Amino acid sequence: MNRIQIINTIIAKNNYKKYLEIGVNTPAQPGFSHNSINVEIKHGVDPNVDTTFKMTSDDFFAQNTETYDIIFVDGLHIFEQAHRDIENALKFLTDKGTIVVHDCNPTREITQRPIRASSVWHGDVWKAILKLRMERSDIIIYTINADEGCTVVQKGSQDLYHPENASDEIYSFKYFKKHKKEILNLISTKEFEKKMGITPTNIFYTLFSRGR
Numbered sequence: 001m002n003r004i005q006i007i008n009t010i011i012a013k014n015n016y017k018k019y020l021e022i023g024v025n026t027p028a029q030p031g032f033s034h035n036s037i038n039v040e041i042k043h044g045v046d047p048n049v050d051t052t053f054k055m056t057s058d059d060f061f062a063q064n065t066e067t068y069d070i071i072f073v074d075g076l077h078i079f080e081q082a083h084r085d086i087e088n089a090l091k092f093l094t095d096k097g098t099i100v101v102h103d104c105n106p107t108r109e110i111t112q113r114p115i116r117a118s119s120v121w122h123g124d125v126w127k128a129i130l131k132l133r134m135e136r137s138d139i140i141i142y143t144i145n146a147d148e149g150c151t152v153v154q155k156g157s158q159d160l161y162h163p164e165n166a167s168d169e170i171y172s173f174k175y176f177k178k179h180k181k182e183i184l185n186l187i188s189t190k191e192f193e194k195k196m197g198i199t200p201t202n203i204f205y206t207l208f209s210r211g212r
Contacts, residue, residue, distance in 0.1 A: 023075035077123025105149020
């Protein structure tokens with residue numbers, strides 16, 4: 001199950017109409033997803049790509065007045081920027097809307113460094129999820145263990161994550177690796193399918209099995 005299938009399943013399940021993508025690859029780049037999202041209205045934000053809003057996400061949110069049903073955050077893979085993008089996205093999310101954040105479950109220390117050091121780069125986006133799990137009781141967060149980790153954020157309520165020993169060490173990869181199931185509220189693709197009501201006989205299963 002990949003990010004496109006996850007996003008399209010959420011759209012179909014909730015009958016969403018309006019989509020925003022933060023960080024838009026070109027068709028020639030790996031991970032290009034914008035054209036494959038099945039929704040009526042699609043907007044993209046990227047300072048380096050000719051998309052709807054060719055600007056930084058900070059500049060976009062500073063001037064934006066529209067709300068969105070679903071927002072995909074896949075911009076600069078740095079803790080502070082990812083956290084800011086999620087916080088800003090929440091301000092412009094419809095009440096029953098969904099944010100999906102990519103690259104939240106790195107499996108190797110080298111891929112999660114804030115400065116790129118390998119061909120695969122997740123950055124330290126996971127730290128933004130940890131911060132939200134510790135500070136925002138007015139949202140729901142869970143992460144699907146698929147496609148580098150896709151975190152779902154919605155308005156609602158959650159029990160805050162309380163680390164055993166609160167210190168800067170909680171932002172180390174060693175700590176994350178030991179506690180990532182709790183930090184990310186990690187679920188399997190099967191558990192996600194159950195949340196979405198996917199069965200072999202319904203429309204959501206058909207959507208998923210076609211890889212759309």
